[in-house]
Amino acid sequence: MTGQFRKLRWSRIFKGVVVGQLLVSVALAQQVVVSDKPDAIAVTVYNDDLALIRETRTITLPPGADGDGPISLQFRGVSDGMIAVSAIIEGLPDSVVERNYDYNLLTPYSLVTRSIGKGVTLVRRNPGTGVETRRRAIIRAAGNGTILEFENGETEALKCSGLPEGLVFDEIPTDLNSDPTLSVKVAPGAGGQYTVTLSYLAMGVTWAADYVATVSPMGDKIALTGWITIKNQNDGGFADAETAVISGDLNRLFEDDNIGYGFRSLISNCWMIGRRWPHAEEIIPGAYDVAAPAPPAPTAAMAQDIIVTAMKRSEAAAVQEEFFDYKLYRVPWPTTVAAQQTKQVRFLDKAAIKTERRYQFIIPDPDSWSEQEDQYLNAAVLLRFMNTEKAGIGMALPGGQVVIVEDRGTDTPIRLGQDSIINKAVDLPVELVAGTTPDVQAEARIVRKDEKYLSGHRTRITSWLSHRLINYKSVPITIEVVQFENERLTIKKASQSWTRRDGRITWTVTVPAHSEKTITYQSISEY
Amino acid sequence: MRYPVRATVLAATALWAFGAGGAGAEPAPGLSMTIYNDNMALIDDVRVMPVTAGRLRLEFKDVSAQIIPQTVSLTGPGITVIEQNFDYDLLTPTKMLEKAVGQTVKLIRTNPGNGAETTVTAKVLSVNDGAVLQVGDHIEVLRDDGLPTRIIFDKVPDNLRARPTLSVTVASDTPGSKTLGLRYLSRGLAWKADYVGLYDETQKRLNLQGWITLSNNSGINYQNVRTQLVAGSLNMGGGYPQPRGRSGQASGLTEYDDNGGDEERIGDYYLYNLPERTTIAHSQQKQVNFLNASSVAAQKIYAASASGFNSQQNAQNTSVVLDLANSKAGGLGMALPAGAVRLYANDQQGRAQFLGEDRVDHTPVGSGIQWTVGQAFDVTTQSTVVDQTQGDWWRGGSVKMRYAFRNARPENVEVVFDQQGMRDVDWKIAETSHKGEKLNADTYRWTIAIPAKGETILEFRVKYP
Numbered sequence: 001m002t003g004q005f006r007k008l009r010w011s012r013i014f015k016g017v018v019v020g021q022l023l024v025s026v027a028l029a030q031q032v033v034v035s036d037k038p039d040a041i042a043v044t045v046y047n048d049d050l051a052l053i054r055e056t057r058t059i060t061l062p063p064g065a066d067g068d069g070p071i072s073l074q075f076r077g078v079s080d081g082m083i084a085v086s087a088i089i090e091g092l093p094d095s096v097v098e099r100n101y102d103y104n105l106l107t108p109y110s111l112v113t114r115s116i117g118k119g120v121t122l123v124r125r126n127p128g129t130g131v132e133t134r135r136r137a138i139i140r141a142a143g144n145g146t147i148l149e150f151e152n153g154e155t156e157a158l159k160c161s162g163l164p165e166g167l168v169f170d171e172i173p174t175d176l177n178s179d180p181t182l183s184v185k186v187a188p189g190a191g192g193q194y195t196v197t198l199s200y201l202a203m204g205v206t207w208a209a210d211y212v213a214t215v216s217p218m219g220d221k222i223a224l225t226g227w228i229t230i231k232n233q234n235d236g237g238f239a240d241a242e243t244a245v246i247s248g249d250l251n252r253l254f255e256d257d258n259i260g261y262g263f264r265s266l267i268s269n270c271w272m273i274g275r276r277w278p279h280a281e282e283i284i285p286g287a288y289d290v291a292a293p294a295p296p297a298p299t300a301a302m303a304q305d306i307i308v309t310a311m312k313r314s315e316a317a318a319v320q321e322e323f324f325d326y327k328l329y330r331v332p333w334p335t336t337v338a339a340q341q342t343k344q345v346r347f348l349d350k351a352a353i354k355t356e357r358r359y360q361f362i363i364p365d366p367d368s369w370s371e372q373e374d375q376y377l378n379a380a381v382l383l384r385f386m387n388t389e390k391a392g393i394g395m396a397l398p399g400g401q402v403v404i405v406e407d408r409g410t411d412t413p414i415r416l417g418q419d420s421i422i423n424k425a426v427d428l429p430v431e432l433v434a435g436t437t438p439d440v441q442a443e444a445r446i447v448r449k450d451e452k453y454l455s456g457h458r459t460r461i462t463s464w465l466s467h468r469l470i471n472y473k474s475v476p477i478t479i480e481v482v483q484f485e486n487e488r489l490t491i492k493k494a495s496q497s498w499t500r501r502d503g504r505i506t507w508t509v510t511v512p513a514h515s516e517k518t519i520t521y522q523s524i525s526e527y
Numbered sequence: 528m529r530y531p532v533r534a535t536v537l538a539a540t541a542l543w544a545f546g547a548g549g550a551g552a553e554p555a556p557g558l559s560m561t562i563y564n565d566n567m568a569l570i571d572d573v574r575v576m577p578v579t580a581g582r583l584r585l586e587f588k589d590v591s592a593q594i595i596p597q598t599v600s601l602t603g604p605g606i607t608v609i610e611q612n613f614d615y616d617l618l619t620p621t622k623m624l625e626k627a628v629g630q631t632v633k634l635i636r637t638n639p640g641n642g643a644e645t646t647v648t649a650k651v652l653s654v655n656d657g658a659v660l661q662v663g664d665h666i667e668v669l670r671d672d673g674l675p676t677r678i679i680f681d682k683v684p685d686n687l688r689a690r691p692t693l694s695v696t697v698a699s700d701t702p703g704s705k706t707l708g709l710r711y712l713s714r715g716l717a718w719k720a721d722y723v724g725l726y727d728e729t730q731k732r733l734n735l736q737g738w739i740t741l742s743n744n745s746g747i748n749y750q751n752v753r754t755q756l757v758a759g760s761l762n763m764g765g766g767y768p769q770p771r772g773r774s775g776q777a778s779g780l781t782e783y784d785d786n787g788g789d790e791e792r793i794g795d796y797y798l799y800n801l802p803e804r805t806t807i808a809h810s811q812q813k814q815v816n817f818l819n820a821s822s823v824a825a826q827k828i829y830a831a832s833a834s835g836f837n838s839q840q841n842a843q844n845t846s847v848v849l850d851l852a853n854s855k856a857g858g859l860g861m862a863l864p865a866g867a868v869r870l871y872a873n874d875q876q877g878r879a880q881f882l883g884e885d886r887v888d889h890t891p892v893g894s895g896i897q898w899t900v901g902q903a904f905d906v907t908t909q910s911t912v913v914d915q916t917q918g919d920w921w922r923g924g925s926v927k928m929r930y931a932f933r934n935a936r937p938e939n940v941e942v943v944f945d946q947q948g949m950r951d952v953d954w955k956i957a958e959t960s961h962k963g964e965k966l967n968a969d970t971y972r973w974t975i976a977i978p979a980k981g982e983t984i985l986e987f988r989v990k991y992p
Contacts, residue, residue, distance in 0.1 A: 126637060145620040147619070161677040248903075249902035253886060324880075458919075488920075502841070
């Protein structure tokens with residue numbers, strides 16, 4: 001399949017006069033050539049509910065004679081999430097005259113609004129007798145409620161009576177398609193067979209990274225498995241597609257114009273009906289449905305399912321390539337992403353990453369903490385590793401959810417918790433919070449607080465803090481005490497020295513098994 | 528034809544010289560339209576219509592639903608306008624019942640048990656959050672009983688229309704076939720530019736195409752229209768124009784000389800003509816190519832900025848910015864109308880992949896352009912407040928900052944870094960590990976080189992004397 005994809009020759013695509021029309025077709029007598037589906041498809045999925053789709057199609061154009069009108073070439077079955085203004089067509093002969101993106105999908109709304117002024121049959125069923133009556137009518141207005149005029153001049157609104165009623169249409173307006181369709185007008189020429197590439201951006205497809213971190217029985221290593229989770233929320237799928245995903249934050253404008261057209265729903269817009277349905281029919285004229293919201297973040301349950309798969313599977317995974325300032329992961333085999341489907345492919349499998357385990361307490365801002373209130377804290381359990389080859393990893397880590405489990409040497413690992421990471425380049429530290437533990441506790445207190453009034457209406461608040469750190473575990477542990485700070489706070493007279501760790505004031509304290517330590521310091525702030 | 532869209536420049540005053548002028552030369556029948564960026568169009572509708580002498584009422588169906596009625600003008604030989612009405616009271620079920628207040632309608636009730644239909648006449652008393660009807664000698668709320676009830680109106684009310692209609696009452700001195708010019712401003716028609724750029728990172732070149740995208744949400748189809756586009760923002764009564772500036776983006780990274788373009792900048796707006804008459808249907812977008820620049824010099828820049836003085840727990844990705852000049856020497860050199868740019872680059876298999884998109888401002892020849900593409904995965908910054916004077920450090924004290932710039936890429940990179948959010952106007956940079964420059968009252972800029980797979984630490988103190 002690969003050979004059929006060709007590099008986009010951009011200079012050729014745009015050469016000459018290309019007048020494109022999007023979203024509507026104008027019915028003209030002309031030859032129509034239909035391409036029902038692509039021969040091959042390539043999909044690149046981005047994090048941000050966005051995909052780049054590249055379709056390869058074989059198209060045979062008939063030879064033309066002098067005086068023939070342009071040929072209408074229809075690409076049927078483009079993705080329903082297509083962003084119209086992004087479409088690029090390449091490989092057609094130079095005689096392309098016009099480009100139309102036709103999104104006049106056949107929907108109840110489009111059928112009724114395009115039948116204004118036309119004859120229809122109103123079908124009603126009497127709810128008591130079951131007798132069906134049929135009556136010819138002309139649609140006088142539609143879109144903000146349908147109004148029918150009968151042959152005797154009487155006028156009624158549709159679906160406002162409470163009776164079962166509906167319309168039967170004589171025909172489908174010719175400009176409505178059952179599939180999203182892109183059409184191109186081509187001037188007649190010699191004809192022949194062309195391989196055409198159609199590229200466009202589409203919404204409704206997204207991906208995220210999901211990780212499973214398995215902590216070794218000794219607690220000094222983790223195994224990290226990473227999965228690419230692709231979600232397709234569109235009604236169209238991509239069969240046997242060459243698939244890649246790109247990790248990185250792209251600048252987006254979010255003003256894409258593809259949504260809305262063709263997706264309006266049919267509304268009755270009846271008069272207010274008594275007190276029973278006070279607001280149900282209060283629909284803003286012209287309002288229409290917008291695109292589906294972004295898919296929810298992967299759940300812990302989903303990631304749990306992966307664990308089982310990860311234990312069993314070992315086949316080749318997606319391969320990372322460098323691309324611009326992003327990371328590209330290519331699925332090495334053609335894959336099908338069906339409509340409304342979630343698909344997962346492994347991209348990372350590291351067995352033994354050297355990991356530090358730390359127990360962390362975050363001490364509140366003493367200036368907004370009463371000295372009468374001692375704080376009893378359970379420690380957060382941190383797993384920290386460097387994203388380096390030396391530590392056993394050294395690969396770009398796209399941001400995503402991480403499920404943390406502990407391997408206790410038995411068949412079933414125990415789930416510790418769930419965290420998320422942001423994009424982590426090589427050489428950056430990675431920190432996972434596995435949860436909290438009652439085995440490591442702190443009693444944090446303000447022993448004394450003093451407010452001193454200075455010249456110039458200023459106040460100095462001095463707090464004497466003392467934190468008792470207790471290790472109930474049977475192994476020695478390392479505790480980190482982080483002082484939450486406001487921008488006026490300074491630390492004085494600490495019982496042991498502190499450092500700034502990732503920007504935060506941090507004491508690192510080693511506490512032996514079944515014992516405790518106490519640290520003391522002053523915090524001084526001026527207001 | 529390389530540039531199918533002809534760009535000319537229009538003097539601001541000429542734009543609005545419509546109305547009485549041009550009476551001598553009779554315009555050809557047809558539609559022409561001038562579309563502005565701000566969802567606004569001037570529409571010229573020239574029709575040949577038979578008229579009788581004396582007073583008569585002319586109806587123009589198929590005018591835009593978003594017409595601005597006070598801008599309507601109708602001209603024709605021997606025609607005097609007496610009155611004009613724009614009826615946009617559209618035919619909907621609710622409107623139809625509202626118009627029936629005080630009148631009699633027919634109600635057909637269906638007994639859901641046995642299917643028997645009873646017909647009564649009712650007078651509509653009020654339509655306001657539900658309808659109140661007088662049936663015989665009692666008052667009812669319409670369908671309050673939940674029973675199926677049809678309302679039959681005698682006819683479609685005269686003053687409700689399926690489509691917006693403009694009617695003008697005129698006096699004509701002579702009968703016969705006359706060429707009438709109808710002109711009005713309407714909302715719902717807009718245009719913008721869409722650019723597609725393919726960036727070659729190794730050659731530092733950008734292949735840039737520009738497309739004009741027209742959109743029509745006016746409610747009607749415009750068939751066979753001669754179309755002009757005006758670039759530039761007109762004042763539509765919104766007061767003094769706002770400055771352009773964008774926040775959160777490194778701007779003015781490079782200064783460019785004005786290398787001059789083809790356009791004469793004698794007026795305040797640029798005008799583009801579409802080469803042929805065209806049809807712009809409702810809910811349609813139409814694209815016309817207007818720019819093909821195959822080799823525009825474009826540098827990739829890493830940019831970061833800090834607003835205020837904070838410690839960051841996590842390294843933050845820097846922005847990737849494409850920096851280019853709108854100049855002939857740089858391979859471009861034409862006035863760019865505002866819109867959006869979508870950027871692509873080829874991956875290792877030579878396939879174009881999407882990089883990101885950014886807004887494009889109206890860009891005259893000679894200006895520099897910075898387009899933010901996205902965030903660099905491998906080039907990061909992380910800030911730490913090293914120390915600060917006790918109390919209100921921004922009053923006579925100082926704050927010391929440390930920024931760690933990291934680069935996981937295999938080549939050396941440079942990051943343009945702006946410290947902003949200085950807390951006070953009176954500040955000085957001291958003890959800086961790298962040389963920088965003060966850009967303005969709230970910005971100090973450094974250009975930080977980071978070795979391949981390496982780290983550079985920037986430290987400085989901001990002093991408030």
